[in-house]
Structure formats: C-alpha cells, structure tokens
Amino acid sequence: MRQEERLVKKEFYESIISENETRHPIEVLGEMFAEESKQDVPELTSIRFAQGEVYYHYKDFEAAIMKWENVHNEMEPWAQKNIGDAYLELGFHSMAEEIYKAIATDSTVLNTEVSLQLISLYIEENNHEATVDMIKKTVQMNPDYPNVTKIARAYFEEHQDWMNAIELAVNEAIRTESLYWFEILKDYVEKNITTFISPSYFNEALATLYKVDQLYFEKLIVALWKSYQTEANYLQWVREFNELFINIEVQSFEKWRNLSEVYQETYFSFINGNYFIKDLTSLVPLLLTNWLKIAHDDHMLFAASSILSWNDLFPASIRTETIHAAESLLAKADKTMDQLEYLLALFDSIMKWAKSHQLEVSSKLQWFVRELIDFDTQHILVTGFDGRGKTTFVQSFLSDVLPNRLSNHIVVAKDDEKSELKVISNHKINTFAPSEDKVVTEEAIIEWKSPSPFLKEHSIALIDTPALNGPKRSAVFDALYLADTLLFMLDVNEPFSENEISALLQLKEQVPNTPFHFVLSKMDTIYSQQKAASLIEETENKMRVYFPNAKLSLFSANYSSKEKFDEFSKLTDQPNDEFTSLRAERLVYYVRESITYLLQQRLKIENDLVDAIHQNEDLLAKLNGAINQLGDVKNEQIYLIKNAYQTIIEKVRQKMLKNIPFQLQQSSDFITENSDFRKIHLELNEEMNKRVRHYIQSTILPDFYEKMSQWIEEAEGEFHQSQIYLNELAGSFNQIYGEEILNLSCDFQVIDDWRRDSDRFTNSVQLESVNILLRHTPSQVIMKSTNKLLGAFSQNKAMLSNRYKKFVETEDYREVAELITNKLLLPFELFEQSLERDINLFFKNPETVLNKAVTDTENIISENRENLEQMKENPELYQDPLKLFKLKLRQYEWMMMASDIREYA
Known part of the structure; x- marks a missing residue:
C-alpha cells in the first residue's frame, strides 16, 4: 500500500509496527515511544502521529488531537488534517473548518481529502451554496480521485440541482470520452430536465461523442431532438445541431434510420402551415442537406424530393452539389408510394386549414375531388361543336329528359332510383326536384340523377358540355380534368373541320393522357351504304393523324336502343393501373386549383374588407344623419306640442281671470234686507266660493277637457306623422342591411298617459274654499265692524243691505281670481313641465336603436380596419x-417523376 493511501485511511501506524506483532498497537507504540525517548536526539514525531491514529480509531479524539498537535515534520499537514477530522467527529464544525482551510500543502491527495472533508462538513450544516462551491473546486482539482465525481453527481441529483448535474455530465463526457457519462446525459435528456439549457451548450459533447461512438451519437441526438420539440428553443436546436452536423463527415457505411426518421418528421412538421417561411428559409436548406447525407433507404424518396421541391420554390437556397446528389438518389430510390393517399391527405390538410381560418372552401372543387375518388364510376365527357347532336346523344342514354334551361351548363348525368338535380357552385350545393324551375348560376356544375339502366350497368357518369364553339365554351375546361375518357361528336356530313381540329388539339394539350374517342353522328342522313363507308374511312384516316389510338363509333337518333348501346360500348375502357394514375394526375390539378382558389379568396377578403369599410362608413354617415334628423323632429315636436299646450293654458287663465270677478260681483243678489248682517260676511264668503266652484265645474273644466282632448288628438297626429317618417327611415336602412335590423317604433303609451292625466285633471276637481270677504283689506275690516255695530238695529237693514250690495259689486276681485286660477292650473302647469320628458320618452326607442346601430357600425369599421391592417402587415399569415x-x-x-424514371429504366 502506498504511503499516501495509509495516511488517508489513518493506517500509517501499521507501517512502523512489525507485521508479526500480536500485541495491541497502543502497547507496542508505547514501548517504541519509551525506547526512542532514551536516545540523545529522539525522533518521536512519527510515533506520536501513529499513536494519534490509533486513539482516533478508538474514538479517543482528545488524546489523538494532543498527539497530532506535537507533529512538526513533513507530516504536519496530514496531522492538521487529522485534527480537523477529530474536531469534526466531536461536532466542533467551525474549529474543523478553520483547521482545514489553514492547511497548506503541495500534495494533491491531501488537498483532495481536505476538500472532501469540507464537503461532508457543509452537507452536515445544510450549507448548499458552500457544498456546491467546494464540490466544483474538488472536481476541477482532481476529478479522477476515487468517488469525487460520484459524490458530486449524487449530491446534485439528490438536491435536483440539474444545471450543475448536467454541467458535470457534459464536462466529464468531454474529458473522459466515456460512454458512462454520455449515458447519464442521455438519461437526463429523456427525463426532460435539459430543455431549459441552450442547445449550443451540447455542441462540444456531441462532437466528442461522434468520434467515440456513432451509434450512441444518433441515440443522444434523437433524444435531444425530441426533448426540444415542444420547447420555445426548438428552432434554435434545429439550427445549432445542423450547423454542427454539416461539418461532420459521415461515412457511407453508417446507418442512421432513427435520425433519418426524425429529420423526415421535422421537415414535414415545418411545412404543415404552422411556421412562417421567413423562419424556415434559414433552417430548411441545411436540414435537408444533412437529411440527404444520412437518409435511410425508406426515407430516400422523401429526402431527395424534398430538396428538389424546396429548390424549385426557393431557388439557389441549397448548394448545387446537394441538388445533383438529390437528383441522383431520386432515381435510385425504390420505395413506392400510394399516390392518391398522399394527394388526398394534402387536399384534406388544405381544407382543414381553410376552415380553421374561416375561409370559404370551394364546394365545386370538393365535389370534383369526391368524384375522382369514386373508382366505381367512370366519367365520360361528351363535347363537340354546336349542331353535332351532342345533347341528343347524351339524352339517348337517359330515361328522363334534360331540361332545356341546362343546355349552357356542364351537366353530369348519373343513374339513380330517384330523379334529383344538384346545383354545385363554388359557394354551396343546392338540391332540387327536377320539376322545380330554379335559376342556375353560370359557373355552376349540374349533377342530374335519374334512372338509367345503361349507365347503371356500365357504372358510367356522362358529362354533357356546352358547345365548344358557343359562348360558354370555357365551361368545358371546368370539367375536362374530371373525364376518364373524352368523346368528341362529329357530324358525318362535315367531320374534322379545321376549327374542330384546332379545338381538339387545345383540349389534348390540357389533358394529354386522357383517351380521346369520336362519335360520328347523324348517320341517318346518309342513305348510301357505299358513301357511308367512304365517309367512315375518311374520318378514321383523319382521326389517325392526330389521335392514332382513338376509336370511332357511329350514332343516329333513329338507331334502336341496342344499336346505340352496342356502339357506345366500343368506346368504354375498363379501369386499370393507367386509370388510377390518370385519376391521381387529375387530383393534382384540383389540389392546385384549390390552392389558387384560396389565394384568390385572400385577395377577395382584402377587397371585401375595403368595400365593407367604405360601405359601413357611408352607413355610419347616414346613421349619424338620421340621428340628427331625429333630433330635429323631436325638438320640433317638443316646440309644437308644448306651444299648443301653453296656448290652451293661457286661454283658460285669461278666461278665469276675466269671469271669476264677474261671478263674485254677481253674488250681491245673495244679500237681502232679511240677511243677518252679523254673519253676512261669512255666509256671503261661502256663497261666493260655491258660485266659483260651480262656474269652474260647469264651464271651465268642460271647456278645458275639450281643449285638452283636441290638443292630445293633434299631438297624436304629429306623433303618427313622426312614426311614418321613422318607419320609412328604418325601411331605407333595412334595405341597405338586406334584413330587418332596425325597428324605430315609438312609445305611443305617452298618448294614453296624457289622456289619463287629462281625465284626472278635468274631472272631480276638489277646490278648497278661498277667503274672499274675510281678508284684511281696509274696506272689508270697516264692513265687518259695521256689521257688528249696526246688526242689532232693524231700521238700518235696508240701508245696510244696499251698502253691502254696493260693496260686493264694486270690490276688486282680481287678486282672488288670480289665486283661484293659480290653484286650479297648478297641476296643469306641472303637467306642462313633464311634456318635454314625455316627448323624449316617445322617441327614446328610435334614439336608442340608432345610437346602438352607430356603435355597432363603428365597431365593425374598427374591426375591419384592424383585420385589414393585420392582413397587410402580416401577409405571411395567409400566404x-x-x-x-x-x-x-x-x-x-418529383416523387412521381422518380416513379416514371424507374419504370422507364
């Protein structure tokens, strides 16, 4: 065991104890210490260091520390580290950390061990930041040291510190070039924990991996690609990887099936309408170039055709050598394809896109496509010049007669148990009974269904067209691509005129692969069999010049049904492989027409928006004008009705002010010599009130009621005139709208309310008594006193009676008359104050409706302007x-061209 390994494990003491020693290390080291102490210059450092290790293992940490503190030779850094370990075991973290950080040594092993201990210390203290920092320093210092990267990875994963975990995996993968770390990285990718990182971060690792293992390179690339697919930086990934991959030399023997499939999926997702072309032009050329160089055999046809088609639409965007390679590989591609399935999927995607953008999809084009995929029915188009018996020929195979009104339209005749007529235009499909006399638009196709045994037996749909030399000749080209076979009608008396040949060549130029056959009509006009044979031979010779494979059939209106059917049967071809290919070719035409139609719709939508804005601006001006006119009408009605009412009030007022004083003066006849003059002023006051009430009830109120009734009738007449005007106004606007939008009905309840108020004001009026004679005017005070003084003297009654009469007859009652008049007219005056409000209520609904119409129109204009602006600013949204x-x-x-090349080869 190396010395550093013993120091790390604290097993240095074993190196100074005999291997055969059986006694306890403490005893042995004690004796060694005693023996060494006897020397003149004892060397006790190594023994103390070893004793410290033994004490440490027996958890006598304080004794161990004391021994290690006395180590001062080259082993001192290790002793310091061990002291730190002891303090760490004792739980004195700050002291341990201080000692660890104070250690200065050139030993990489010791520095690494110190770092590992600090990592353990920080983990115990839950100091994540310090732990991460120390882990990174340790990995950088000595990544190959046992367990360093393992500890780092375990810690980062446990704490879900994915950035550092990924960084560790990437750096170690690059440094070690070991698949172990690339596997770890791939695991992270598949768990979708790398998607927040910029794709360029992985470039160096990927370049390294390609040199190490191409198979695993493909696996990691596919994993990364799929992880970024749903992320915002997906396009960045595609760009970054392809810029990296373009510089990698791929060997021809390498197989990249999975990556090739990802390339195919990516390219098709790019061109499905969810991306702007400006975002793709910088991505796709490099993407396609890389795809081509690794394309699997199953994807070769798609890869090569993708490059060539992209280059057609965006010339010079792909390098010339790549184009040549694509052309070469296209010829070698051996994968067949379902033509119709591809085209129908494309047509379906176009239709779905159009509907999702609220665009009108041509009903006629959709009908054509449905007809093309009906492989149980053969479509035979019958055309020719006017007067050649074309319609008669078609009619001879139908049970029901075609209506004459359909002669200028394309008519597709089919067998069906029940007769039915469908009108198919770009905008809709309408179904009618044959007897219904419906107007058919010029651009419409007519589908005519009626029982026909011949059409049913042969599964044929006959297409009758307008004359090729007539005003509707362009309609023929509408249905030309629907035809599986074209029959051209010839007149036996003038077959193949120069104009007919010219027309035929134009048709053939449009549909060069469609079989052309000919029908020689009016055979009943030739009575000589020899001449007929000669004409037939002459016609066939001319026919062979331009149409060598064409067939010729004879027709006469006088032929029996069997003869007609037998002749026609010569011209019908049985469906075959060419038939299917021809349908696919036709489908290409209608798919292209659908795209063109939608492009036209784009222009139409923009023009419609402009027209709508102008129309609504005109409408808005008219609506605002109508509101102003309504305001003028309302103000005029307020003036006229209020003025008329005020005139009535004023007349009643003047009448009452004039007649009430007279009524009061006439009250003098109530006074007689027998009157009790002590109370005469009270009795007379009551009599006056009574006479005034009677006058008002019998004269004023009936007259007032009559005048009010007349005023209400006149007001109602004015209101009716206003309503007539508003109805005409609403009618003119609804004509503009094209439907009943505005209803400017006024509220005639106002008139009923006025009548009710008039009845209430002029019937059963309760007038309170007014103080007429009991007021405190000087004359009245004198008369009242005189009554009391003279009332007891009967001889004075004649004189007093005369005096009273004269007083009553000469008194000024204007103030009283005004008081009574004001009381009576008070509710009428209050009513007058509400007239303007009531007239406003009468016109409230028209005002509300017109103001709402203005707001709605302003909103429509604003919305249309916003949509128009968006279309102009972002034409790519549509285009x-x-x-x-x-x-x-x-x-x-391009793919079909590849099929043709293979067939030719």
Missing part, C-alpha cells in the same frame, strides 16, 4: 401556408 401546400404538391410531382 405562407398556401405556399407550403404548393411545396408539398411539387414534392409529390
């Missing part, structure tokens, strides 16, 4: 996914 759909379609075309 990027569609461009990536084009990329996928282009990739499919």
Whole structure:
C-alpha cells in the first residue's frame, strides 16, 4: 500500500509496527515511544502521529488531537488534517473548518481529502451554496480521485440541482470520452430536465461523442431532438445541431434510420402551415442537406424530393452539389408510394386549414375531388361543336329528359332510383326536384340523377358540355380534368373541320393522357351504304393523324336502343393501373386549383374588407344623419306640442281671470234686507266660493277637457306623422342591411298617459274654499265692524243691505281670481313641465336603436380596419401556408417523376 493511501485511511501506524506483532498497537507504540525517548536526539514525531491514529480509531479524539498537535515534520499537514477530522467527529464544525482551510500543502491527495472533508462538513450544516462551491473546486482539482465525481453527481441529483448535474455530465463526457457519462446525459435528456439549457451548450459533447461512438451519437441526438420539440428553443436546436452536423463527415457505411426518421418528421412538421417561411428559409436548406447525407433507404424518396421541391420554390437556397446528389438518389430510390393517399391527405390538410381560418372552401372543387375518388364510376365527357347532336346523344342514354334551361351548363348525368338535380357552385350545393324551375348560376356544375339502366350497368357518369364553339365554351375546361375518357361528336356530313381540329388539339394539350374517342353522328342522313363507308374511312384516316389510338363509333337518333348501346360500348375502357394514375394526375390539378382558389379568396377578403369599410362608413354617415334628423323632429315636436299646450293654458287663465270677478260681483243678489248682517260676511264668503266652484265645474273644466282632448288628438297626429317618417327611415336602412335590423317604433303609451292625466285633471276637481270677504283689506275690516255695530238695529237693514250690495259689486276681485286660477292650473302647469320628458320618452326607442346601430357600425369599421391592417402587415399569415401546400404538391410531382424514371429504366 502506498504511503499516501495509509495516511488517508489513518493506517500509517501499521507501517512502523512489525507485521508479526500480536500485541495491541497502543502497547507496542508505547514501548517504541519509551525506547526512542532514551536516545540523545529522539525522533518521536512519527510515533506520536501513529499513536494519534490509533486513539482516533478508538474514538479517543482528545488524546489523538494532543498527539497530532506535537507533529512538526513533513507530516504536519496530514496531522492538521487529522485534527480537523477529530474536531469534526466531536461536532466542533467551525474549529474543523478553520483547521482545514489553514492547511497548506503541495500534495494533491491531501488537498483532495481536505476538500472532501469540507464537503461532508457543509452537507452536515445544510450549507448548499458552500457544498456546491467546494464540490466544483474538488472536481476541477482532481476529478479522477476515487468517488469525487460520484459524490458530486449524487449530491446534485439528490438536491435536483440539474444545471450543475448536467454541467458535470457534459464536462466529464468531454474529458473522459466515456460512454458512462454520455449515458447519464442521455438519461437526463429523456427525463426532460435539459430543455431549459441552450442547445449550443451540447455542441462540444456531441462532437466528442461522434468520434467515440456513432451509434450512441444518433441515440443522444434523437433524444435531444425530441426533448426540444415542444420547447420555445426548438428552432434554435434545429439550427445549432445542423450547423454542427454539416461539418461532420459521415461515412457511407453508417446507418442512421432513427435520425433519418426524425429529420423526415421535422421537415414535414415545418411545412404543415404552422411556421412562417421567413423562419424556415434559414433552417430548411441545411436540414435537408444533412437529411440527404444520412437518409435511410425508406426515407430516400422523401429526402431527395424534398430538396428538389424546396429548390424549385426557393431557388439557389441549397448548394448545387446537394441538388445533383438529390437528383441522383431520386432515381435510385425504390420505395413506392400510394399516390392518391398522399394527394388526398394534402387536399384534406388544405381544407382543414381553410376552415380553421374561416375561409370559404370551394364546394365545386370538393365535389370534383369526391368524384375522382369514386373508382366505381367512370366519367365520360361528351363535347363537340354546336349542331353535332351532342345533347341528343347524351339524352339517348337517359330515361328522363334534360331540361332545356341546362343546355349552357356542364351537366353530369348519373343513374339513380330517384330523379334529383344538384346545383354545385363554388359557394354551396343546392338540391332540387327536377320539376322545380330554379335559376342556375353560370359557373355552376349540374349533377342530374335519374334512372338509367345503361349507365347503371356500365357504372358510367356522362358529362354533357356546352358547345365548344358557343359562348360558354370555357365551361368545358371546368370539367375536362374530371373525364376518364373524352368523346368528341362529329357530324358525318362535315367531320374534322379545321376549327374542330384546332379545338381538339387545345383540349389534348390540357389533358394529354386522357383517351380521346369520336362519335360520328347523324348517320341517318346518309342513305348510301357505299358513301357511308367512304365517309367512315375518311374520318378514321383523319382521326389517325392526330389521335392514332382513338376509336370511332357511329350514332343516329333513329338507331334502336341496342344499336346505340352496342356502339357506345366500343368506346368504354375498363379501369386499370393507367386509370388510377390518370385519376391521381387529375387530383393534382384540383389540389392546385384549390390552392389558387384560396389565394384568390385572400385577395377577395382584402377587397371585401375595403368595400365593407367604405360601405359601413357611408352607413355610419347616414346613421349619424338620421340621428340628427331625429333630433330635429323631436325638438320640433317638443316646440309644437308644448306651444299648443301653453296656448290652451293661457286661454283658460285669461278666461278665469276675466269671469271669476264677474261671478263674485254677481253674488250681491245673495244679500237681502232679511240677511243677518252679523254673519253676512261669512255666509256671503261661502256663497261666493260655491258660485266659483260651480262656474269652474260647469264651464271651465268642460271647456278645458275639450281643449285638452283636441290638443292630445293633434299631438297624436304629429306623433303618427313622426312614426311614418321613422318607419320609412328604418325601411331605407333595412334595405341597405338586406334584413330587418332596425325597428324605430315609438312609445305611443305617452298618448294614453296624457289622456289619463287629462281625465284626472278635468274631472272631480276638489277646490278648497278661498277667503274672499274675510281678508284684511281696509274696506272689508270697516264692513265687518259695521256689521257688528249696526246688526242689532232693524231700521238700518235696508240701508245696510244696499251698502253691502254696493260693496260686493264694486270690490276688486282680481287678486282672488288670480289665486283661484293659480290653484286650479297648478297641476296643469306641472303637467306642462313633464311634456318635454314625455316627448323624449316617445322617441327614446328610435334614439336608442340608432345610437346602438352607430356603435355597432363603428365597431365593425374598427374591426375591419384592424383585420385589414393585420392582413397587410402580416401577409405571411395567409400566404405562407398556401405556399407550403404548393411545396408539398411539387414534392409529390418529383416523387412521381422518380416513379416514371424507374419504370422507364
């Protein structure tokens, strides 16, 4: 055993005791100490050091400390360390720490042991920061020392200090190039505890691992890749790794199936519409380049076609040598693919994306795709020039007659037990009974279903088109890509005119792989068999020039059903592999058309938003104008109605102020010579009140009621005129809206309330008695005193009666009249004060509705402007996914080219 190992284990004493010694070390060392002490210059240091070790092992720590404190030779640093150990055992942590830190030595082993003891001390004190710091220093100082990295890893994992645990694993993996540490790192990655770390942190470790073990390199890469997939720094990982991997020379014999699969999954996830192209342009070229160099055989077709399709859409983004390599590998790729499955998945993803973005998906294009994947039905398109008997030919195979109104449309005739007509436009599909006379838009396709034994037996759908030389000739190209076979109608009297040949070549240019066949119609107009044979031969010769594989059939309206069916049967081809390939080719067309349609929708949406903003701004101006007009109408009504009411009140007031004094003066006839003049003032006052009440009840109130009723009728008439105006206003706005949005009904309950108040005010009015003669005017005081003085003298009654009459007839009653008038008119005046509020209530609903319409319109304008601004500022939100759909379609075309190359080879 080496000396340092004995010192570490505190077993130095064994080196100075004989191996054959059987006595206790304490006894042996004691004798050695006694013997050495007898020397002239005794050397007791080693013995004391050894004694300290024995005492320590027997837990006599104080004795051990005393021995070690007297060690002063080259073993002193070890003695100090042992003293620290003893204090640590005794629980004196601060003293132990102080001693440990004071040790100065060049011995790496001793320094390491001191550090390990300090680590233990800090762990006992739960001092995490000091523990981590000491662990890091120890690992840096002597990582190969037994248990150093093991202790470090255990401590970091126990305390879930993942940053330091990962750092330890990465550094040790790089330093030792040991798979042990790479396995630990991979375990951390798979537990998703490395995802918070920047991907570039692992670059050096990965480069090291590639040199050590390529197989494990792939495993760790795949683990890291999957761990970052759901993290914010995923794109950073893809960039960092591919920049590292591009500089690694991969050997041809290396197999990378798992990594190749990850590359494929990553690329397809990038182009599924969830990323912006600006984020991909710096990532994908390097990604595809690396994928190609490690692509597994199963992924070779996809890797090569991905590079070539990306280069088509983003030229010069991938190096030329990579493009050449992709072209070379594409020809060698031997994996077949399900063409229709790929295209249908692409079409489905386009449809889902469109719906998720609230975009209109063309119903017509979807219908075309559904027809293409119906492999039980063969679509035969029948076309030709006007007057060639095309519709008659199609009609001869149907039981029900096609309506004449459909002659300018594409009509797809199918067999079905029940007759039915479907109108298929870009916007919707409507189903009608054949008898319904419905308007059909120009761009629509008509699906006509009716019983047809021939179509059913041969599983055929006949496509009738407008004439190729007519105004609707462009409609033919709408359904051209649906056709499995094209039948061109020829007139036996003028077959293959120059215009027909020109039209045929245009059609063939569009669908070069579609079989073309011909029908020679109007055979009943040729009476000579020899001439008929000559015409048929001439027609076939012309046909062979342009269409060498075409077939020719004869047709006449006079043919029997069997003859027609037999002739037609010559032209029908049985579905085969080419039939399936042709359908896939057609599907490519409709997928591309779908992308184009959605791009057009993008422009349409923007234009619609602009139009909507302008329309709503015009509407807003009209609504604000309507609110102003309503305000003018309301203010005018307030003025007219209040003014009319005030006129009534004023007339009643003047009438009462004029007639009440007269009524009171006429009360003088109540006074006679027999009156009791001691109480005459009281009786007369009561009589006057009575006469005033009678006058008001019999004259004023009936007149007032009549005037009020007339005023209410006039007000109601004004209100009705206002309502008529508002109804017209609402009608004009609802015409703009296209539906019944505004209802500007006023509240006529106001009129009923006025009638109720009028009845209440003018019926059963309770007038309190007014002090007319008992007021304290000078004349009344004198008369009252005179009554008391002279009342007892009967000879004065005539004179007193005359005096009273004269007083009553000449008294000024204006003040009394005004008092009575004011009392009577008080509720009417209060009613007047509420008129403006009531008229406002009458117009409240129209005001509320118009103000809400203004707010709603302002919100629509604001929302449309925001959407328009967003579309202009972020066109990639819409355009990027569609461009990536084009990329996928282009990739499919490259893969199909690879299939063609293999077949040709």
